[in-house]
Amino acid sequence: MKRWIGLAAIPLLAGCQTMPFGGDPAFRDHDTDGDNVISRQEANTSPRLGKHFARIDTNGSGGIDPREYAAAMTYIAGIDFKRVDINDDGVISRSEARAMPASLKEAFARVDTDGDDNVSPAEYRAATVNLLEGLDFATLDRDGDGVIGTDEAHRVPELRASFGRIDTDNDGLISKKEFAASQR
Incomplete structure (x- = not known):
């Protein structure tokens, strides 16, 4: 069928x-x-x-x-x-x-x-x-600017490897909204 x-x-x-x-x-x-x-x-x-x-x-x-x-x-x-x-x-x-x-x-x-x-x-x-499940945005955003840059993502290998997939607007930063979408 x-x-x-x-x-x-x-x-x-x-x-x-x-x-x-x-x-x-x-x-x-x-x-x-x-x-x-x-x-x-x-x-x-x-x-x-x-x-x-x-x-x-x-x-x-x-x-x-x-x-x-x-x-x-x-x-x-x-x-x-x-x-x-x-x-x-x-x-x-x-x-x-x-x-x-x-x-x-x-x-x-x-x-x-x-x-x-x-x-x-x-x-x-x-x-x-x-x-990426269970990662905390606030902890990853070490400089507190409201986004995760490549330097911050570098600290977590899985996040670094997925950076381009998560950064859906291709601005070189992961916003809270983009990060939340990666958690689902």
């Missing part, structure tokens, strides 16, 4: 920035030993990354590789997987993603961490993690 999802039923998925795998400065901040894998111990230095470690480690290797980290940083809206898997085969194909009126089609390659041209439930769940 085919299911069509109306535009109003799907929250817009976050826009994506492309960054070469392993080249993300936020990934390198977490990968303190430089082995190109974020271990559980390294992840636990960030409360958000540590909390979602198992969900982000989609291949169950015991570490987060650059592709898994990039998928988690993509942060797509949490639409029920079964609603996106139109043909009920247990994976989201590229054509199913293209049928969505939101950005999953643009984020598909980042979310497909194993490169098999399908998004598994585990890959999909990892991409719905919001690593």
